[in-house]
Amino acid sequence: MKKSIIERIYFDNESLSEHISLSEKYKKMSDESYKFYKQLIDILDDDQRKIFERLDNSEMGLCAEGEYINFKEGLKVGLLLAMECLI
Numbered sequence: 001m002k003k004s005i006i007e008r009i010y011f012d013n014e015s016l017s018e019h020i021s022l023s024e025k026y027k028k029m030s031d032e033s034y035k036f037y038k039q040l041i042d043i044l045d046d047d048q049r050k051i052f053e054r055l056d057n058s059e060m061g062l063c064a065e066g067e068y069i070n071f072k073e074g075l076k077v078g079l080l081l082a083m084e085c086l087i
Contacts, residue, residue, distance in 0.1 A: 006072050 003011070022030075037056070044052055 006075055009075070010068060010071050 040052065041049060
């Protein structure tokens with residue numbers, strides 16, 4: 001299936017993400033989240049760990065899909081704004 005130009009920009013352009021700087025707040029929250037993840041993983045038995053890891057992967061997929069939707073909509077709005085400014 002052929003990707004749309006928006007999908008190509010979002011998914012195929014690695015150099016795009018190289019220019020995105022993470023904020024200190026994001027880094028702090030990420031570190032804290034990982035700390036809690038490790039604490040929880042260490043106290044779960046094997047069956048619970050598998051369920052939790054499936055939940056975690058599902059949540060990450062959900063977040064990624066949300067980011068993609070926001071990217072698409074933001075790009076559309078940005079292009080419409082640019083067109084309106086040129087008229």
